[in-house]
Amino acid sequence: MMSRRAQQRLKDQNHFRTNAFIIIDSMLEWCTQTGRTDLLDEILHGILFLGKINKPPFSPEEIFLDLLSHLAAEYPRPFDHYMTHLPRRSPFSCVLDMVVHLTQPQNEMEIRRILKDLVDNLERGFLVSTAICVSQYKNSVKYGVSMSTTGSIARKIVTAASCLSSYWDEYVADAVMTFNLSDQTRRTDFDGTFVLPRSVTCRAYYVNINRILPPCGSCGELFGLHTRSGNGFPYGNCAEAESLSNLFTSHQEMRKRFRPTSEFYTEQGREAARADTLRVLLKMLQRVRFNTERIEYYTP
Ligand SMILES: [Zn+2]
Numbered sequence: 001m002m003s004r005r006a007q008q009r010l011k012d013q014n015h016f017r018t019n020a021f022i023i024i025d026s027m028l029e030w031c032t033q034t035g036r037t038d039l040l041d042e043i044l045h046g047i048l049f050l051g052k053i054n055k056p057p058f059s060p061e062e063i064f065l066d067l068l069s070h071l072a073a074e075y076p077r078p079f080d081h082y083m084t085h086l087p088r089r090s091p092f093s094c095v096l097d098m099v100v101h102l103t104q105p106q107n108e109m110e111i112r113r114i115l116k117d118l119v120d121n122l123e124r125g126f127l128v129s130t131a132i133c134v135s136q137y138k139n140s141v142k143y144g145v146s147m148s149t150t151g152s153i154a155r156k157i158v159t160a161a162s163c164l165s166s167y168w169d170e171y172v173a174d175a176v177m178t179f180n181l182s183d184q185t186r187r188t189d190f191d192g193t194f195v196l197p198r199s200v201t202c203r204a205y206y207v208n209i210n211r212i213l214p215p216c217g218s219c220g221e222l223f224g225l226h227t228r229s230g231n232g233f234p235y236g237n238c239a240e241a242e243s244l245s246n247l248f249t250s251h252q253e254m255r256k257r258f259r260p261t262s263e264f265y266t267e268q269g270r271e272a273a274r275a276d277t278l279r280v281l282l283k284m285l286q287r288v289r290f291n292t293e294r295i296e297y298y299t300p
């Protein structure tokens with residue numbers, strides 16, 4: 001007989017499946033309007049990967065139920081690669097990209113409304129981002145969402161993958177890797193933190209309520225955002241990282257005009273930071289018994 005706590009835990013874990021199913025169902029519908037099969041492909045891989053490393057693990061059959069045969073026939077690659085390749089970002093980022101494509105980037109309120117409607121139908125705790133960040137430079141608006149992983153192992157794996165796979169712009173990855181992924185302490189041999197130019201605005205909101213989410217202490221340290229909070233989320237967890245990364249990627253001329261200013265912003269320091277990040281990644285993958293012989297990242 002299962003204890004009540006164990007029963008509750010099992011019920012909570014099942015929210016992973018409920019949310020995965022609802023998210024994929026929405027993505028399928030949006031995909032018919034946008035044609036962005038690449039995003040559907042990528043999110044399938046991300047969800048399958050997180051399902052596999054979850055405790056307890058979830059198989060594709062358990063996650064997608066009667067959608068499985070259709071999905072596996074239309075999108076075979078994620079099913080062939082989720083046990084060997086790592087996702088470069090967490091699943092909700094693909095949802096965000098889909099919704100931005102659907103509505104066009106300038107329609108901020110509409111984007112936030114659609115995401116809120118989706119999240120209102122989801123259970124808490126799995127595959128859902130808490131925050132969306134809107135960064136702007138001149139007329140260009142770029143979005144990002146917070147990590148939609150659950151638990152510190154999955155978060156560390158995806159954070160490391162975002163840094164090492166070049167998914168994040170190098171400045172963002174360098175800032176994040178200034179802090180040790182293992183214990184969040186600051187490195188003494190490398191400092192890639194920077195202060196965002198004043199021409200860039202960066203503002204985060206809760207996804208599920210229409211309210212500003214002020215920058216946390218960590219984002220203050222990483223990007224020089226003004227913050228009153230001493231407390232911070234783990235470095236790289238917040239929506240600011242993805243949003244700024246997207247902005248830098250599309251504005252190379254603005255990006256080139258500033259750089260991290262520390263004397264510890266060196267190539268040698270970066271190599272050490274990357275090596276340590278990789279070490280943590282391998283350790284986390286071993287803990288979830290994921291194949292670590294060769295680190296490969298999944299691209300749709
Ligand atoms: Zn933050």
